[in-house]
Amino acid sequence: MANQSMDIITKVLEQSAKLVEEQVDAQLSKLNEMDEDDLERLKERRLEALKKAQKQKQEWLSKGHGEYREVPSEKDFFGEVKDSKNVVCHFYRNSTFRCKILDKHLAILAKKHVETKFLKLNVEKAPFLTERLRIKVIPTVALLIDGKTKDYVVGFSDLGNTDEFPTEMLEWRLGCADVINYSGNLMEPPTMTQRSGTKFTKVEKKTIRGRGYDSDSDSGDD
DSSP states (O other), X not given: OHHHHHHHHHHHHHHHHHHHHHHHHHHHHHHHHOOXXXXXXXXXXXXXXXXXXXXXXXXXXXXXXXXXXXXXXXXXXXXXXXXXXXXXXXXXXXXXXXXXHHHHHHHXXXXXXXXXXXXXXXXXXXHHHHHHTTOOSSSEEEEEETTEEEEEEETTGGGTSSTTOOHHHHHHHHHHTTSSOXXXXXXXXXXXXXOTTOOOOOOOSSOOTTOOOTTOOGGGOX
């Protein structure tokens, strides 16, 4: 019985290898059949794609992407959000130690993900907006797409419940909300050293606007 199973597995592997080989041969044959004009058109399309990507990057940079910036007031916030498709905004308070931890990670991600605008806003200067977005816990990061709040990162509960979470953990969390172009696996948070008491929360890709945060409080502030 075991020999029969091995024979079946061997045949499946052989068939798979043959299929891959045929696909590679087909691609090589297609390339060999291309004349100089075809190759030139292919190069032109790739060059055009590169130019388009570079133009898009320059447009983002001109709108303040690529750096983690402070928004002076509520009025400025609305203008910033209207100007960009994807926005990450950290609502902070100077006296809250964990806000400084988030600052460090967000500054790194702002440079890496130029497609998204990264901002910070002092809640003491934005009482109307803080109330409108139902922000009750500091720090809270609002994730906006097309001018609308799609998700929130409240405290560190989605980041491993630890002050020592890696930047990759926050990057993964933002990727779950589609507010950045994330190339990793969204099904699981990035691997990190497990510490006693560390707990990870799987995050479903859905809108949670209007969710209450009564279970959290400013007691997490140092």
